[in-house]
Amino acid sequence: MDPASLSVQEIGEFGLIDRLRNLLPYGAPSVLVGIGDDVAVLRTEAGRLLLATCDCQIEGVHFTLPAVPPSLLGRRAAAVNLSDLAAMGGTPLWALVSLMVPENTPVSLVEEIYRGFGEALSRFGAVVVGGNTARHPDRVVIDVTLLGEGDPDRVILRSGARVGDLIIVTGTLGASRAGLECLAADLSGVDEPVRAAAVHRHWAPEPRLAEGRLLAASGRVRAMIDVSDGLMGDLGHLCRASGVGAVLYADAVPVDPACDAVARTVGRDPLEWALYGGEDYELLAAVDPGGLADITQAFQEARVTPCRVIGRIVPREEGLQCVRSDGTAVAGPDHAWDHFRKEAL
């Protein structure tokens, strides 16, 4: 009988680990001891900074099964962590993955999660060096810690924005929220290709690692963050850390076409989803205006996801707002995504 058709209870913890090891990228010169030991032993490079981040995906909170294919779930668990490193201009190196599943979970489901997780890491040269499997009474939880490194002169924090900086964002916004709406309800008026595009953006966000490294390498980016809590929410984090305010130009916010189509179908404002929707995993940065031309050219030459100017950094006293071309402010909910509060949108 193929072990993949058994449950994790039937093959046991150590049988499971043996199978998973073969699905994951785990060999690298820097990894002295990796999967299978209690502790990973890693060689860091002299003169580099170590970067560490963690983020979890909980069934019933961040995803539902079988709505999401397990391999995409693994990919997403990797992507949300890769995105955090991207926003520092860092290079991902090593991941530890903690997987909690009910004992009757099919081995094949666990393997698909790991396959997607491993593939997402491999694309960016990172390997799995350890982790943990445990029994969870009633749901799947994936908690990932991602380690990476950065150049001490190049690591970008949230806290360096200055008044007069331009605010730029990569890609488009709001599609993840549109995908979530499509998953939550049967939106019969939405065309299938639009629905599929929105749901894919929700399940399979693209971490902007190449873009983050280009931005960091430009030497002209003063603060950066990834858009996980929503554009306004994350801009708020960046502004608070930098002690500044910000004005966004509503007309310049790159609303994703799928967001636009889904929102209009259900009679909602696409801009609101783009500003407050969250989980887009694009990069948001404050840049020295004199560096914009070089950044734009570097993005074109590298053929990466384009970025555009969507606002400017202003004194703290002016707060955080999004204005239309006629000068009126866009009203929004009074808080952005919060993992504990009820969503207000």
Place this chain on the structure above:
Amino acid sequence: MDPASLSVQEIGEFGLIDRLRNLLPYGAPSVLVGIGDDVAVLRTEAGRLLLATCDCQIEGVHFTLPAVPPSLLGRRAAAVNLSDLAAMGGTPLWALVSLMVPENTPVSLVEEIYRGFGEALSRFGAVVVGGNTARHPDRVVIDVTLLGEGDPDRVILRSGARVGDLIIVTGTLGASRAGLECLAADLSGVDEPVRAAAVHRHWAPEPRLAEGRLLAASGRVRAMIDVSDGLMGDLGHLCRASGVGAVLYADAVPVDPACDAVARTVGRDPLEWALYGGEDYELLAAVDPGGLADITQAFQEARVTPCRVIGRIVPREEGLQCVRSDGTAVAGPDHAWDHFRKEAL
């Protein structure tokens, strides 16, 4: 109103993080960016190896509330990870903690968990550099990643044991299992001080960091592991990694007095709990026989938890067994602790 009397939903994710930051040790010269950012930025020392481990505690699997005081739960989440670093002779430096709780969880409960977690780390000089809080629909889950460092010449793996090595273990065994039995059933025949001692060993294991560092520094330890899956289980891991077998002397196994008392009260074999019970978090090592005297002396001078010889490493063909002084083998369950299989004891 004191925020501690509110639920996490009422103060929100960012209000919670602000409060927790004040409860945790987080300042250290090596921490360039710590709690509050998406990514921790850490400075590693040239010529040292990075060590990384993770382990989780799940309500209903590893603990029940309110049976365990929340501060002890935090302490335990730290201890099980500290123990893994101890078994390599490593030095803990930085922790990331992922806490998942229902939205109606009192802030005070979360704070107590973090307080215990932070105190356990502080005792060994480690600090919290990041983490994540998320809503879990119905239970508390704490997942910890602990990073540390080790001397490249001194890090001890599982895989170096050689035939003829002595097997040593620190402290006593079986008390954690006895504590678990006391928590699971009302064992009315057990004296309260014995019960309290056993339960304390279960909830508040002592990571043997000083002992691990002494053993690593001796230069005479060839393989080491901590006893989390049970003495026989972890000895099995060590033997497989080293390609050797092992004989344990039943009379030499240090059965904890509380284990002895509880097991006898309920008509069970204390030795079985000491061999297979798990979660003792003592250190198990294979040492060069010529180094034993120096190790014993170093332990006495440092006034740390004593270790004793409990067996020897034999050729792989002789397998893994525990023998009595009359030469008969101690029969055991055919597997040790496994997170997915049902416990056989």
